[in-house]
Amino acid sequence: VVFSSLIFLFAYLPLTLLCYYIVPKAWKNAVLFLFSLLFYAWGEPIYLFLMIASITCAYLFGLLIERYKKTDRKKAGRVMIASVTLTLSFLIFFKYYHFVADNLSLLPGIGLPKLAWLTLPIGISFYTFQIISYTVDVYRDECAAQKNYVAFGTYVTLFPQLIAGPIVRYSDVDRDLCDRRETVMLFSEGAVRFTCGLAKKVLLGDMLAAGYEYYKGLSLFAPTALGAWMTVILFSLHLYYDFSGYSDMAIGLGKMFGFRFPENFNYPYISRSITEFWRRWHITLSTWFREYVYVPLGGNRRGKGRQYFNLAVVWLLTGLWHGASWNFLLWGIYYCVLLIVEKAFLFRLLKRMPAFVGHFYTLFLVVIGFLIFSYTDFTQGINCFEALFGIGCQGFSHATATYQFLRLLPLVCIAAVGATPLPKRCFARLTKGNHGILLSIFCGIAILLSVAYLVDSTYSPFAYTQF
Amino acid sequence: MKQNANRFTASLFVTLIFGFSFLFFALPDHSFSEQENRSLRTLPRFGMEKLISGEYSEQINDYFADQFPARDWFVGIKGTMEILLGKGENNGILLGKNGQLAQRLFDVRRSDGGVITDTDGFDREAVKIAVEGINRANKALDVPFSVLLTGRTIDVTASSFAYPAAFGEELRAIVKDALNPDVSYIDTIPLLAKKHSAGESVYYQTDHHWTTRGAYYAYCEVMRSFGMGDAILPEDAFDRKTVSQAFYGTAWSAGGMKFVSPDTIEFWLKGNEDSFLVTADGKAIDGFYSYGYLDQKDQYSAFLDGTHDVVTVTKADGMPRPKLLMLKDSFANSLAPFLAQHFDLVLLNLSSVRTDYTNVSEYAASIQADRVLLVYTLENVIGATKLQKLR
Numbered sequence: 001v002v003f004s005s006l007i008f009l010f011a012y013l014p015l016t017l018l019c020y021y022i023v024p025k026a027w028k029n030a031v032l033f034l035f036s037l038l039f040y041a042w043g044e045p046i047y048l049f050l051m052i053a054s055i056t057c058a059y060l061f062g063l064l065i066e067r068y069k070k071t072d073r074k075k076a077g078r079v080m081i082a083s084v085t086l087t088l089s090f091l092i093f094f095k096y097y098h099f100v101a102d103n104l105s106l107l108p109g110i111g112l113p114k115l116a117w118l119t120l121p122i123g124i125s126f127y128t129f130q131i132i133s134y135t136v137d138v139y140r141d142e143c144a145a146q147k148n149y150v151a152f153g154t155y156v157t158l159f160p161q162l163i164a165g166p167i168v169r170y171s172d173v174d175r176d177l178c179d180r181r182e183t184v185m186l187f188s189e190g191a192v193r194f195t196c197g198l199a200k201k202v203l204l205g206d207m208l209a210a211g212y213e214y215y216k217g218l219s220l221f222a223p224t225a226l227g228a229w230m231t232v233i234l235f236s237l238h239l240y241y242d243f244s245g246y247s248d249m250a251i252g253l254g255k256m257f258g259f260r261f262p263e264n265f266n267y268p269y270i271s272r273s274i275t276e277f278w279r280r281w282h283i284t285l286s287t288w289f290r291e292y293v294y295v296p297l298g299g300n301r302r303g304k305g306r307q308y309f310n311l312a313v314v315w316l317l318t319g320l321w322h323g324a325s326w327n328f329l330l331w332g333i334y335y336c337v338l339l340i341v342e343k344a345f346l347f348r349l350l351k352r353m354p355a356f357v358g359h360f361y362t363l364f365l366v367v368i369g370f371l372i373f374s375y376t377d378f379t380q381g382i383n384c385f386e387a388l389f390g391i392g393c394q395g396f397s398h399a400t401a402t403y404q405f406l407r408l409l410p411l412v413c414i415a416a417v418g419a420t421p422l423p424k425r426c427f428a429r430l431t432k433g434n435h436g437i438l439l440s441i442f443c444g445i446a447i448l449l450s451v452a453y454l455v456d457s458t459y460s461p462f463a464y465t466q467f
Numbered sequence: 468m469k470q471n472a473n474r475f476t477a478s479l480f481v482t483l484i485f486g487f488s489f490l491f492f493a494l495p496d497h498s499f500s501e502q503e504n505r506s507l508r509t510l511p512r513f514g515m516e517k518l519i520s521g522e523y524s525e526q527i528n529d530y531f532a533d534q535f536p537a538r539d540w541f542v543g544i545k546g547t548m549e550i551l552l553g554k555g556e557n558n559g560i561l562l563g564k565n566g567q568l569a570q571r572l573f574d575v576r577r578s579d580g581g582v583i584t585d586t587d588g589f590d591r592e593a594v595k596i597a598v599e600g601i602n603r604a605n606k607a608l609d610v611p612f613s614v615l616l617t618g619r620t621i622d623v624t625a626s627s628f629a630y631p632a633a634f635g636e637e638l639r640a641i642v643k644d645a646l647n648p649d650v651s652y653i654d655t656i657p658l659l660a661k662k663h664s665a666g667e668s669v670y671y672q673t674d675h676h677w678t679t680r681g682a683y684y685a686y687c688e689v690m691r692s693f694g695m696g697d698a699i700l701p702e703d704a705f706d707r708k709t710v711s712q713a714f715y716g717t718a719w720s721a722g723g724m725k726f727v728s729p730d731t732i733e734f735w736l737k738g739n740e741d742s743f744l745v746t747a748d749g750k751a752i753d754g755f756y757s758y759g760y761l762d763q764k765d766q767y768s769a770f771l772d773g774t775h776d777v778v779t780v781t782k783a784d785g786m787p788r789p790k791l792l793m794l795k796d797s798f799a800n801s802l803a804p805f806l807a808q809h810f811d812l813v814l815l816n817l818s819s820v821r822t823d824y825t826n827v828s829e830y831a832a833s834i835q836a837d838r839v840l841l842v843y844t845l846e847n848v849i850g851a852t853k854l855q856k857l858r
Contacts, residue, residue, distance in 0.1 A: 407554050
């Protein structure tokens with residue numbers, strides 16, 4: 001199930017809300033746990049058991065760590081490492097088996113079995129990271145082990161963030177899990193946030209995706225420079241609206257059930273450097289890597305050389321986390337190099353430049369990054385890259401590419417302005433803070449329009465759940 | 468004040484979510500959508516295997532979208548929104564002057580076997596391979612072979628749109644170039660495009676087919692290329708009868724632009740329609756026109772009873788005439804009644820999914836055809852896989 005499907009909006013969600021709000025407090029986690037399992041089983045019935053196995057292992061290991069950490073820190077450490085290794089091994093096997101097997105088979109004499117039945121379990125990249133954060137947080141004494149299996153299960157499977165984040169660290173929701181208060185204010189904030197996300201995904205994200213697919217297809221027959229630019233720009237905007245829309249929906253849903261999830265996006269496309277971009281894009285992922293990889297490796301406290309090495313590790317892993325394919329690895333290396341260059345001197349230099357230089361520099365590099373990200377086929381990716389600069393294509397544009405460009409221009413402009421804080425500021429100034437009723441009406445219209453687009457498209461899956 | 472606003476927001480959200488949910492379950496299901504001309508998904512049967520394979524959840528998703536309350540209204544809202552956004556089209560259907568609709572995005576086959584969906588480009592190599600099939604059939608046949616590649620609406624009605632015609636022109640040039648010079652190629656597109664610009668209705672505004680008038684002009688071109696120009700029946704030999712004023716075609720369904728008005732359908736009656744015997748897949752049918760379809764959404768099917776694998780036309784009194792084998796798609800259905808005035812016809816549905824008719828030379832020999840005519844849409848030249856197999 002994805003949030004932007006009619007069955008989620010008008011069957012699953014009302015049923016879950018109803019059950020959640022009629023049962024007594026003590027049962028609320030159980031309701032969420034059960035419905036989250038149902039949510040997962042809907043799309044991935046077989047791998048439900050894999051997820052439950054992961055949860056159960058982590059739960060038991062958590063209790064063990066808790067028991068040992070007061071008496072024998074070393075032993076607790078070993079248990080922690082065992083738990084993390086086990087959880088990670090599920091992820092590595094299910095996500096990277098095909099990649100490793102396919103590439104090893106290129107070497108003579110090495111052949112791993114094909115395992116055609118093996119598909120990537122939805123959300124495994126996200127819930128694995130959540131489980132690891134729990135295990136490590138317990139070991140580091142940042143929180144106590146969760147003794148209640150249902151509460152722990154709820155944390156891992158909580159359906160708003162289960163399949164595409166935000167990646168919630170255990171210590172962030174520890175208190176909410178067992179003692180939270182649902183209020184009308186929180187619910188209405190959640191409803192507004194959810195509606196915003198829905199509209200971002202359905203009204204903009206999907207439309208941008210259609211434009212992107214169009215130009216990507218066209219470039220196979222009649223590549224142009226304009227077409228190549230439109231391909232990468234539309235993809236970049238699409239990914240932002242798709243993914244941040246999903247995060248908005250997740251955060252909104254969380255609020256409806258009394259949870260406060262961390263923010264995942266903060267207008268990434270207004271950044272003035274790549275360093276800043278990664279503080280604004282997929283924040284919970286960057287935070288996770290910082291807390292559980294970069295800092296444990298020593299971060300920046302052991303000299304420049306070690307810091308660059310640590311950055312390299314983090315970014316290779318970040319690249320691979322996004323998918324088992326060479327282009328994602330390359331994408332990770334790309335950002336690793338950029339960030340090291342910024343750390344070395346460029347960041348300070350950019351700060352002294354006029355703002356527009358930083359904006360231009362960042363957007364250009366981010367868009368090129370998403371070009372690497374979007375083409376799993378290297379030849380096509382290189383063709384697109386060359387076409388950006390007019391190499392190997394039919395000139396700057398042709399009639400059809402121009403026609404489509406003019407047609408999509410209003411959408412791209414709306415999307416570009418929408419990716420800045422401007423609309424929110426304007427709305428706040430227009431209504432001078434007294435915006436309750438107007439906001440509600442906007443939300444109602446947004447829901448109806450989203451439904452119209454959903455009914456028309458029948459069904460549109462999320463782009464980010466494959467990772 | 469703030470608290471009241473929150474209450475209002477929360478209750479509006481809950482009302483919408485629960486309201487539609489209630490309506491969905493309370494309203495009865497429909498099994499067919501007139502507007503979209505297709506069966507709607509009804510409640511799928513539950514099965515453990517289907518659940519595990521994920522098929523069940525997919526079917527439930529479709530069921531929800533298909534049976535959603537006020538589905539047609541929502542589809543119309545989306546279509547209108549897209550036009551208001553200045554896109555000039557919806558779901559790949561362009562909106563042109565005077566409510567002319569035309570599909571512009573097609574599924575295109577690539578020479579490496581892949582398919583690109585929703586594109587207005589085409590693969591030059593794949594087109595050449597398809598045309599090579601026509602050349603092959605031409606060589607294999609020992610009777611005259613003529614080829615009529617019908618234009619897509621966008622090719623013929625290009626003057627009604629701001630949409631650039633460059634790709635369509637390039638496609639037609641490549642086809643012409645790749646055809647062997649000894650293939651008799653009947654190009655109706657320039658003539659029909661001229662008639663369209665002059666205000667004549669030669670293609671439907673809401674459907675992808677040509678009108679009866681368009682088919683008549685094509686008939687004249689075909690006769691001329693057969694060297695039978697003298698035998699062409701003039702327009703006024705027919706009683707041009709309007710049989711429907713409410714034809715909403717395929718482009719209308721896909722485009723979701725509810726404000727576009729419907730087409731009319733004409734039958735051109737010579738008066739001798741009763742003297743023909745028409746069979747479809749071995750059974751006699753009502754003649755050239757099946758009036759029953761005119762009460763339904765899919766009214767173009769009134770011509771030769773819609774889609775069949777094999778249709779034959781002979782004189783009812785058994786008097787034999789020259790035999791014309793037509794290898795065709797649905798455009799031929801409204802053309803055939805004109806040609807039936809001169810020939811006994813055998814129409815084979817080249818796009819059939821049940822039977823493969825690509826071995827045209829063998830088939831022509833077995834029925835002792837005197838001529839063979841291919842009537843196939845450019846859309847099928849770039850998308851379908853049949854032409855390349857002709858022999």
